[in-house]
Amino acid sequence: MVKKANNIKELAEKLKLSPTTVSRVLNGKSKTFRISSVTSQKVFDGAREYNYSPNRIARGLKLEKTETLGLIIPDIANPYFGSIAKTIEVEAHKRGYSIILGDSLEEVSTEAELLKLLTGRKADGIIIAPAGKKSRHIVEAEQQGIPLVVIDRFLPDTNLPYITTNNYAGALMAMEHLIEMGHRNIACIQGINGISANTDRVQGYCDALRKKGIAINDHYILGNDFGELNGYNQTRKILKMHHPPTAIFALSNLISLGILRALKEEGLKVPDDMSLVSFDEQPYSPFLACPMTTVEQPRNEIGKEAFELLLQIINDKNQENIISKKLMPKLIIRDSVKKFSISN
Amino acid sequence: MVKKANNIKELAEKLKLSPTTVSRVLNGKSKTFRISSVTSQKVFDGAREYNYSPNRIARGLKLEKTETLGLIIPDIANPYFGSIAKTIEVEAHKRGYSIILGDSLEEVSTEAELLKLLTGRKADGIIIAPAGKKSRHIVEAEQQGIPLVVIDRFLPDTNLPYITTNNYAGALMAMEHLIEMGHRNIACIQGINGISANTDRVQGYCDALRKKGIAINDHYILGNDFGELNGYNQTRKILKMHHPPTAIFALSNLISLGILRALKEEGLKVPDDMSLVSFDEQPYSPFLACPMTTVEQPRNEIGKEAFELLLQIINDKNQENIISKKLMPKLIIRDSVKKFSISN
């Protein structure tokens, strides 16, 4: 059995030093306290020899900071959120922080639980992609004093700092492309009605049409969920319309998966029978039956900026230059939009 | 400003009770200590009124358990791991555990760091999908006494408990399908050579051929990484062969993405120009240019079983019925395998 020191006191005894000295050396304060290099070395060697690593729970209790960050995500299995989580974890790890991950299952109640849990666990800060429109529990958490950054969407009627995609601009790009290609009757299958990411995209959808003098058909804006099933159901509805659109603008990757399923069931092809542009670029987008034109959100950037922003809130006393951001997405044009030479 | 009790002592004072009593009530021990229901109610109401939630760091220090589990994953952005992580988080949350997530970036060194970090953070247990073949750091962690379960692959030469897919059976199914469809020249693009998930799949590949009396061509087994680039590079190599195979068996979802890219660059179609079966079912598998035949791993089951197993190790004193499992995958047949009526 390897020799083992379970705590700083044990190690100090074996080394015939005080816990204080050991603590100082291990925390890189040898210089500050002018600890002799002999002693320092002894501590380092001892720590290795006795396989000692400080108890970060005790440390957290004493220091009142845990170097732990909470991350609350509506669905970690969705690769969009998975990539963001990855970036955040990697950045955090570089800076000595650990991530406590919570999956809210797109439920506000679970989200609230998670928030409370993280408070109890004394996370130094929280990054959250809110599940719904309700923001009270989030605002309350922040008012309890825990640094907090919102991602993916922002919460209107609050001052919570956020990092999101510029969803309005993304929708505008997508729609302008569709219109340029000659489409006039374009449906929009949306996500949860009322959350900013959705509202902004729908706004972009409407404004793009307006700019080109195309009337907005209310029946063409449908759906209420970012999931696959919603994409499927709404597409079935669309296909039964008297005047079906020539194109669909899908407001999430999951929605477009549902669209593809419905289309396939009916033996319909993209783009010949239906054109399609979708939010959220995915690794498989180029390899679909019809390579898909997508709006790519800057996932890495979102993760990085959110982490940096959170760190700034945690560390800076003057909270004046806390600055929320909407990051620009990118339109990736492939083959899923059919070209009409004449207006239809 | 809302009234607030920051710790149990403050709350006890406001309630004119001792911290002991408050603690007992809040931990559901009213019965055991025969605390009057009046007092109990006062504590519950007070906790809510003063928005008190116990400091779990202090609790962890005292109790020497944190109700925290570590989860180390090679790439959380990969939806295969994302789903597993989701299941584990959700199950853990139900049972009062939180998950500290670490992404090892497929690097053994990062993995070792993460392991040490989790030990320092006094996680009650760890679930790990190892990044490589090296297992010493993992075994060491376990020998320090931290309960540990390995997923996705197992580590030979160790007794570490594991939950994995039955990779051998999965490969066998895939190959039998290919062979039944008339293929004789089948390449296998593998992942990291030497880790069990890969070895078992290659073994299945070989055994299936052997059973049917088909000679194994060593040149047909190529590659050394589960990533997209490996799939791409090996496919390019395959296409330049004098006697190229008629089918490729891809040992991961990322590898098949690379295969699709290489094929597409050459203007080759699945399955007419090349048949394909891939490990790892994905939501988009049905919607690819050619709907893909895949081996689906039981991701939810892996997550659930791994969590339950870990819990058992944490709680049970007698570690005798700790039982590792290889869970059966499922072959999902679609259109990516061309039928040959005669042997080729």
Added chain:
DNA sequence: CTGTTAGCGCCTTCAT
């Protein structure tokens, strides 16, 4: 340059 002491918030033993 090094050590002693006190206390972070909690739970548990012992006391009443």
Added chain:
DNA sequence: ATGAAGGCGCTAACAG
């Protein structure tokens, strides 16, 4: 039926 005191492992204030 309730409380007082001690200690989990650590670090910072105070000594020297």
